[in-house]
Amino acid sequence: MRRQMLWIAFLAVAATTAASAETINAAGATFPAPIYQKWFENFHKAHSDVQINYQSIGSGGGIRQLTEATVDFGASDMPMTDEQLAKVTKFKVLHFPTVLGGIVPTYNVPGAADLKFSGATLSGIYLGNIKKWNDPALVKDNPGVKLPNEDITVVHRSDGSGTSFVFTDYLSKVSPEWKMKVGANTSVNWPVGLGGKGNEGVAGLVKQTPNSIGYVELIYAVQTKMEYGSMKNLAGNFVKADFNTVSEAAAGAAKEMPADFRVSITNAPGKNAYPISSFTWMLIPDKIDNATKKKSIKDFLAWMLTTGQQDAEGMSYAPLPKSVVAKEQKQLALIK
Amino acid sequence: MGTVVATAPPQSRPRKLTAFWRDGDKISHLVTFIFAASVFLVTVFLVYELWIHSGLSRAKFGFSFLTGTTWDPNTDQFGALPFIYGTVLTSFIALVISVPLGVGAAIFLSELAPPKLSNACTFLVELLAAVPSVILGLLAIFTLVPLMRQYIEPFLKHTLGDLPLFQGPAYGVGYLTAGLILAIMTFPFIISISREALLAVPREQREAALALGATKWESTWQVVVPFARLGILGSIFIALARALGETMAVTMVIGNDTGIHTSLLSPGYTIAAMIANNFTEATGDIFLSSLVELGLVLFALTMVLNAGAQLLIIATTRKGSRQD
Numbered sequence: 001m002r003r004q005m006l007w008i009a010f011l012a013v014a015a016t017t018a019a020s021a022e023t024i025n026a027a028g029a030t031f032p033a034p035i036y037q038k039w040f041e042n043f044h045k046a047h048s049d050v051q052i053n054y055q056s057i058g059s060g061g062g063i064r065q066l067t068e069a070t071v072d073f074g075a076s077d078m079p080m081t082d083e084q085l086a087k088v089t090k091f092k093v094l095h096f097p098t099v100l101g102g103i104v105p106t107y108n109v110p111g112a113a114d115l116k117f118s119g120a121t122l123s124g125i126y127l128g129n130i131k132k133w134n135d136p137a138l139v140k141d142n143p144g145v146k147l148p149n150e151d152i153t154v155v156h157r158s159d160g161s162g163t164s165f166v167f168t169d170y171l172s173k174v175s176p177e178w179k180m181k182v183g184a185n186t187s188v189n190w191p192v193g194l195g196g197k198g199n200e201g202v203a204g205l206v207k208q209t210p211n212s213i214g215y216v217e218l219i220y221a222v223q224t225k226m227e228y229g230s231m232k233n234l235a236g237n238f239v240k241a242d243f244n245t246v247s248e249a250a251a252g253a254a255k256e257m258p259a260d261f262r263v264s265i266t267n268a269p270g271k272n273a274y275p276i277s278s279f280t281w282m283l284i285p286d287k288i289d290n291a292t293k294k295k296s297i298k299d300f301l302a303w304m305l306t307t308g309q310q311d312a313e314g315m316s317y318a319p320l321p322k323s324v325v326a327k328e329q330k331q332l333a334l335i336k
Numbered sequence: 337m338g339t340v341v342a343t344a345p346p347q348s349r350p351r352k353l354t355a356f357w358r359d360g361d362k363i364s365h366l367v368t369f370i371f372a373a374s375v376f377l378v379t380v381f382l383v384y385e386l387w388i389h390s391g392l393s394r395a396k397f398g399f400s401f402l403t404g405t406t407w408d409p410n411t412d413q414f415g416a417l418p419f420i421y422g423t424v425l426t427s428f429i430a431l432v433i434s435v436p437l438g439v440g441a442a443i444f445l446s447e448l449a450p451p452k453l454s455n456a457c458t459f460l461v462e463l464l465a466a467v468p469s470v471i472l473g474l475l476a477i478f479t480l481v482p483l484m485r486q487y488i489e490p491f492l493k494h495t496l497g498d499l500p501l502f503q504g505p506a507y508g509v510g511y512l513t514a515g516l517i518l519a520i521m522t523f524p525f526i527i528s529i530s531r532e533a534l535l536a537v538p539r540e541q542r543e544a545a546l547a548l549g550a551t552k553w554e555s556t557w558q559v560v561v562p563f564a565r566l567g568i569l570g571s572i573f574i575a576l577a578r579a580l581g582e583t584m585a586v587t588m589v590i591g592n593d594t595g596i597h598t599s600l601l602s603p604g605y606t607i608a609a610m611i612a613n614n615f616t617e618a619t620g621d622i623f624l625s626s627l628v629e630l631g632l633v634l635f636a637l638t639m640v641l642n643a644g645a646q647l648l649i650i651a652t653t654r655k656g657s658r659q660d
Contacts, residue, residue: 057616058617059619060616060619061616061617063619153505153507158609158613159612159613159616159617160613160614160618160619161617162617184410185410185619186617186618186619187613187614187617188410189406189408189411190594193593194507195591195592195603196592197588197592201588204478205509209507209508
């Protein structure tokens with residue numbers, strides 16, 4: 001009898017807590033997951049009636065779950081394609097850029113530091129056309145650096161990832177040969193190289209293999225204090241990735257930003273714009289039937305674009321440039 | 337049985353029920369039947385799901401999926417051969433290493449070692465069998481891969497470099513390293529189960545052999561091991577199943593290259609590694625469907641190899657009984 005009473009009490013408590021906080025479910029990209037978790041936690045502190053659960057199941061999974069309407073909103077490291085958007089019938093999907101990330105080339109060349117790469121050399125290496133470190137093209141970009149006469153071991157991501165998408169998107173823009181033979185996607189048919197799983201897998205292989213090159217997220221390189229190279233941008237300057245140069249790439253691309261924010265900002269114009277940069281997006285339905293949820297999601301987005309942005313740098317993400325924030329605030333009105 | 341209870345007169349219900357409960361035969365029969373059937377149902381359901389969700393890919397590629405060698409998500413061309421090859425090759429390398437090692441160790445532990453040492457070793461072996469594969473994968477990345485790249489692979493190239501099996505650059509990751517880590521993962525199973533099988537051999541068998549003038553080794557190798565061969569073979573099949581399906585540790589050390597290479601030093605790919613790497617971020621229906629079909633292929637591969645193993649058991653058992 002007493003046990004029964006306990007059960008009833010337990011269920012009653014569970015029921016009331018569930019009712020008092022509106023739970024919003026979201027799923028998607030893993031790259032921004034740390035800052036999203038922090039945002040949702042901070043937002044919950046300020047608005048105790050809103051609880052957002054985020055599952056970092058990957059961009060592809062986020063898009064799928066949003067399409068099937070099993071989550072309230074999704075998140076992705078790449079904009080949805082026209083084909084993907086056409087499959088969403090119940091509502092239209094609005095893209096809200098949240099923060100920015102950069103992808104950096106990392107290498108292990110004994111005796112060489114502060115290497116510089118251009119779109120031509122990087123695509124040449126990943127196509128297998130540039131095979132040796134002392135290739136004339138690399139030597140030309142790195143005056144004064146002693147490059148060894150050794151084979152280049154190429155390392156790429158083996159798992160499908162937004163990182164690979166941004167990297168191959170950049171290579172497609174700077175190299176017609178890459179665009180024709182390989183193209184841009186979360187995972188592609190790599191012409192050469194070893195595959196490492198995750199940033200840590202690529203970093204591990206590069207660290208251990210002399211004369212190797214790989215690519216990782218800027219955040220990962222900063223947090224693990226890895227050495228990484230500079231990239232030649234559209235303006236012809238060699239730029240090292242940091243929060244400022246990545247934000248500048250977004251500002252450079254913002255001028256010609258399409259109204260739906262589905263834009264690649266790789267190889268963006270701007271004197272100091274870092275060329276392998278990308279937005280990451282929240283994918284929000286434009287029609288939310290539940291009025292409380294609609295208000296909560298709109299409140300959160302408005303908060304994320306202002307107060308939330310201040311958390312970015314502390315967590316090694318590049319914040320959105322002001323011009324982009326202003327455009328997104330206008331888009332908020334489209335959620336009905 | 338429900339109807340029996342329902343139609344019984346009310347006053348006699350308690351007595352009948354207790355009788356029914358006491359006479360546990362029917363109940364135990366039913367319960368265990370349901371449990372046994374659940375294994376079958378889960379398997380059928382699994383195949384059904386894999387079959388349904390791989391429909392797109394099966395319709396597009398047909399049997400050429402099994403022979404295709406291109407895996408390109410951008411042009412929607414998917415072929416499974418490099419992954420089938422990698423899966424079979426790495427499992428084969430693993431068994432070549434772990435079977436002699438495991439069976440030899442089991443013979444020592446059950447027949448020759450003093451009981452105290454045997455028990456201590458068995459405890460360690462069971463501990464090793466319980467190490468999660470991701471831990472072994474990490475260990476492999478940080479210790480096995482550098483060892484392979486700096487010492488073992490250059491040595492193999494130096495001594496056996498004329499064979500096509502040991503050519504190409506020494507990356508440290510590849511089929512051989514993956515096979516090695518699989519061998520490390522599977523040999524505790526072989527030791528543990530083979531040892532149990534050897535210990536289960538009746539004492540009389542050994543005594544009879546010794547009484548006939550056999551040496552200790554002769555009695556072990558010619559009497560005890562053949563007697564326990566079913567258990568030993570069983571342990572090898574479990575090891576094979578684990579090697580075929582192993583994911584994390586393999587993907588961390590195999591190099592994840594979608595080509596087919598004869599050299600064991602080359603990077604390659606396995607079916608399980610491909611699915612694990614790409615399932616979360618797979619965009620496009622054909623891509624996803626092809627990954628599911630890869631799962632179906634792995635299932636079929638496991639079935640075929642297991643069936644082959646069963647046939648092997650039947651063949652060797654017949655041979656054994658004729659000798660007896």
